[in-house]
Amino acid sequence: MNRMNRRTVLTAIGAASLSAGLPLGALAADKKLVLGFSQIGAESEWRTANTESIKAAAAAAGIELKFSDAQQKQENQIKALRSFIAQKVDVIAFSPVVESGWETVLREAKAAKIPVILTDRAVNVKDDSLYVTFMGSDFLEEGRKAGRWLVEKTKGSTGDVNIVELQGTVGSAPAIDRKKGFEEIIKADPKFKVIRSQTGDFTRAKGKEVMEAFLKAEGKKINVLYAHNDDMAIGAIQAIEEAGLKPAKDITIISIDGVKGAFEAMIAGKLNVSVECSPLLGPQLMQAAQDLKAGKTLPKRIVTQESIFPMEVAAKEFPSRKY
Ligand code: AHR
Numbered sequence: 455m456n457r458m459n460r461r462t463v464l465t466a467i468g469a470a471s472l473s474a475g476l477p478l479g480a481l482a483a484d485k486k487l488v489l490g491f492s493q494i495g496a497e498s499e500w501r502t503a504n505t506e507s508i509k510a511a512a513a514a515a516g517i518e519l520k521f522s523d524a525q526q527k528q529e530n531q532i533k534a535l536r537s538f539i540a541q542k543v544d545v546i547a548f549s550p551v552v553e554s555g556w557e558t559v560l561r562e563a564k565a566a567k568i569p570v571i572l573t574d575r576a577v578n579v580k581d582d583s584l585y586v587t588f589m590g591s592d593f594l595e596e597g598r599k600a601g602r603w604l605v606e607k608t609k610g611s612t613g614d615v616n617i618v619e620l621q622g623t624v625g626s627a628p629a630i631d632r633k634k635g636f637e638e639i640i641k642a643d644p645k646f647k648v649i650r651s652q653t654g655d656f657t658r659a660k661g662k663e664v665m666e667a668f669l670k671a672e673g674k675k676i677n678v679l680y681a682h683n684d685d686m687a688i689g690a691i692q693a694i695e696e697a698g699l700k701p702a703k704d705i706t707i708i709s710i711d712g713v714k715g716a717f718e719a720m721i722a723g724k725l726n727v728s729v730e731c732s733p734l735l736g737p738q739l740m741q742a743a744q745d746l747k748a749g750k751t752l753p754k755r756i757v758t759q760e761s762i763f764p765m766e767v768a769a770k771e772f773p774s775r776k777y
Contacts, residue, residue, distance in 0.1 A: 564584055589742065
């Protein structure tokens, strides 16, 4: 277990002082703080809400935001980070598309004395002084919540429960952890069998395409779909309906995020449950950047508090949903 995010999650919130020598405390009070943010792309409803949250919060906080969309490519994120370093921004933040391969560019940021904040997803680096803090969800726990819901739902049944899984982007923290957390729970009972598992890249189109292939291969054998995000589940619902089956009835559907699209699907009786993963990280990110400017110490890990929404509560909860 050498991934730094794992360690920080397990040790909960360990106070970490700002890396020595970071110059933000010295930033003149009247100078506008400049934040460079590298976003993964626009692959899902979640991601769009995350981008909106960051842009709105920067505007509200009077922070100059340099926003860069990496279109799902790590190489574009690395280029963006290097460009932020060259522009001498005050703080860099990014949501890493995959976990590995960040050491070199993070060392460059550290050498330039620019603090880095990870939002939403973690990186796998040996030296955790390469970033100041990681704020976002506990993906492992999200996977566990999905697993626990299924265990409860199938309580008392003895036959096999055949599960197909739509994974998120290969190598990404949420895909790795949501798979792991779910497996951790269902492995306690051999009736649970994951009969197919493939990436749907967190998109509706790919979710539909892969579910079509699952249905072709396994047909009515499929009892449960576990999708690592709502978008893939919504794409898969279309595939299930086109195959003449009833989503949420013939196939139980579990997904993650809790976006409005998922609530609409639950209200329509087509999705059984969505585990919440909040994209509304903007205000927290701006606060952290300002705290850095003020020379304050940030916790090394800031975990987003989240819930789980089964279809039975969807109509009641929908009016208060913000994304
Ligand atoms: O990293 C968060 C995940 O990325 C969300 O679950 C998914 O919808 C997004 O694309």
